[in-house]
Amino acid sequence: MTAGHDRSEIATCSGLAADTAPAGAIHSLWLDTACQAPITQRMEGSLEVDVAIVGGGYTGLSSALHLAENGLKVAVLEAREIGYGASGRNGGQVNPGFKLDPHEVAGRYGVEAGERALRFVHSAPDRVFELVSRYSMECAPIRPGSLTPAHSEAALRMLERRAEGWATRGVRVRMLDQGETEREIGTSRYLGALLDPRGGSLQPLSYVRELARIAIEKGARVFEGAAVRSLRKRASAWVATTAHGEVRARRVIVATNGYTGRLLPGLRQTIIAANSFQLATAPLDPSLASTILRGGRTASDTRRIVRYFRKDPENRLVIGGRGHFGEPTRARDFSHLQGALRELFPQLAGVPIECHWAGRVALTQDGVPHIHEPEEGLLVVLGYNGRGIAMGTAMGQAIAEYVGGNAGALPFPVTPVRRIPMHVFQRLYLAAAVNWFMFRDSL
Ligand SMILES: Cc1cc2nc3c(=O)[nH]c(=O)nc-3n(C[C@H](O)[C@H](O)[C@H](O)COP(=O)(O)OP(=O)(O)OC[C@H]3O[C@@H](n4cnc5c(N)ncnc54)[C@H](O)[C@@H]3O)c2cc1C
Incomplete structure (x- = not known):
């Protein structure tokens, strides 16, 4: 067993190896302000469970929590530490809805499946706030809209x-x-x-850590530093192999979203893993803070290259937007966001920027999450297109119901794994698209 994280592991959460991170340049606000990390385990030897889950973010841990609540034996295998992916790095905006508006949904899915999808995205924020309240999770939740x-x-x-x-x-x-x-x-x-x-906000890293803590309390086993290297079917069981041991399970859930690697053939090519960058100012003095987002609400604008912003409980302004493809290494990589901040809030000139950080979102070509079941007992969910706090949480509950035998529990149709054509050029696509959309947004 390990007692949570040590500092060097935490430093890597920026996406940089601890020893290559320039001091103070890339540094997440959420790491500074999060609740304690859960006590997890290290993988050694072999283990047999009902369900093995790959990925320790909202999707994986909400699935684990709900499955464990239903009495199933569950193991979560996280390559790095809990919340290492987008779940520990995002804007903390609990947003209702998804890319499609209500009037577009029936055209995409048909009337019945469309209404099911709408009910899911409509009630997804409720799932978050209900869980947080039921288990008294320490993650600074507020729901002013x-x-x-x-x-x-x-x-x-x-x-x-x-x-x-x-x-x-x-x-x-x-x-x-x-x-x-x-x-x-x-x-x-x-x-x-x-x-x-329906919207609100929370401390995103605390929330994912609290999901892990409760899942563990309910009996799930959560392993960190347990990258799954292969998934194979042996007789009727799946075997997930890591460097130091293996897990045998009747079912496997792959919840790796923007951090999807080569574990399953073609899966990485179904999404574009794009960086989203954020920065946080120093705490604003009360008179200034009362002029910005005075109702404590979050904002996420209509630009195609979205700008999203909120305040944290200490009145820091946190603003995010799309960044370039490579991992950021210095504050200068965030100059476009500083420009957006100056343009939106000129009154903040002179307020220091305290933190810069980034993470990867999974974009799908059709803008909606994808569920795949490429083989019996293997379920894959990814592609929240930057809206996974509510949807990832609610998806975990839906997965638990599905595994429990409710065939109609999944909110979106199960689709085949389809690679994006010419995926190898994704960086070029996206860079060109970003420039084009920035130009359109500026008109
Ligand atoms: C900067 C940023 C801002 C965002 N802002 C918001 C927001 O305000 N509101 C909102 O709703 N959404 C937001 N999002 C999106 C949201 O964070 C994601 O949709 C959500 O966290 C996805 O959760 P997940 O559990 O599916 O994946 P992740 O949290 O990304 O977790 C995937 C995990 O899988 C692990 N993994 C990968 N491969 C393996 C392997 N082989 N073995 C074991 N583990 C593996 C990774 O280490 C990672 O921890 C934002 C995202 C980013 C990056």
Whole structure:
């Protein structure tokens, strides 16, 4: 057994090896402010369980927690440490909905499956806040609602359609006009905003650590430093092999999202693993803090190259957006975000930036999460397109129900593993697309 993490492991959470990270350059706010890491295990020898889970983020750990609650024997195998992936690095915005608006969903999935998908994304934030409350998780949850500010007239019209789609399903969303938006957010850059009462925020690394703590309390075994090197079927069991041992299981769940490697043929080529960068200011003094996001809400705007921002409990402004493909190594790699911060909030000139960090999101070509079952007993879920706090959590519950025998529990259709054509050129695609969308966003 190991007692959580030591400092050198924590330093690697930036994506840089501890000894190559320039002091103070790449450093996550969440690492500084998170609750204690859970006490996990090191893999040694062999183990037999009902379900083996690859990946220790929200999807893997929510699955583990719900499966263990149902009395199943579960092992989670995490290559690095809990929350090493996007779950420990994200913006902490618990967002309702996904890329498709209500009126687009039936066209994609058909009426019945579309309504199932909508019910899932609608109630996904509830799953997060219910779990947090049920288990008294220490992760600074608040739920004052979320804002989607519009950067253009066309975006405003799109938000109005979205608001109508949710309102007809009984959700009390509201459009804010330009003046209200400016007062609420503290910037004159937006033309209006959608206020959605379902959203909120939390400390993302604390949340994933708390999911692990509760899963362990419920009987799941959680291993860190346990990269799965191969998955093979032997007779009726799956065998997940790591450097120091193996796990035999009736079923395997692969929950590696933007950190998907070569474990399953072709899986990495079904997504584009793109970097999202963030920075956090020093705590704002109370008079300044009260002018920015004064209702404590989160914001994620309508640009194709989204800018998202929130305050943390100590009134630091945290802002994020897409970054370049390589791992960032110095503060200068974040200059585009500093530019966005200055443009949105000129009143913050002179406030120091305390932290810079990044993580990988899994983008799918159709913008929606994918569920695959390439062989019996092997389930894969990935592709939250930057919205995995709520969806990953709710997906874990759905997976547990599915494994428990409810064939209709999965929220999206199971699809074959399909590689994105010419995936090898993904960096070029994305770089070109980012430039094009940035240009479009600026019009
Ligand atoms: C900078 C950033 C900001 C974001 N902001 C938000 C936000 O505000 N709101 C929101 O809802 N979403 C946000 N997201 C997206 C969200 O964080 C992800 O959708 C979510 O964390 C995905 O969770 P996951 O468990 O599926 O994957 P991850 O948390 O990425 O976990 C995958 C894990 O698999 C492990 N792994 C990979 N291969 C192996 C292997 N072979 N063996 C063992 N383990 C392996 C990795 O080490 C990793 O820990 C953001 C993402 C980033 C990067």
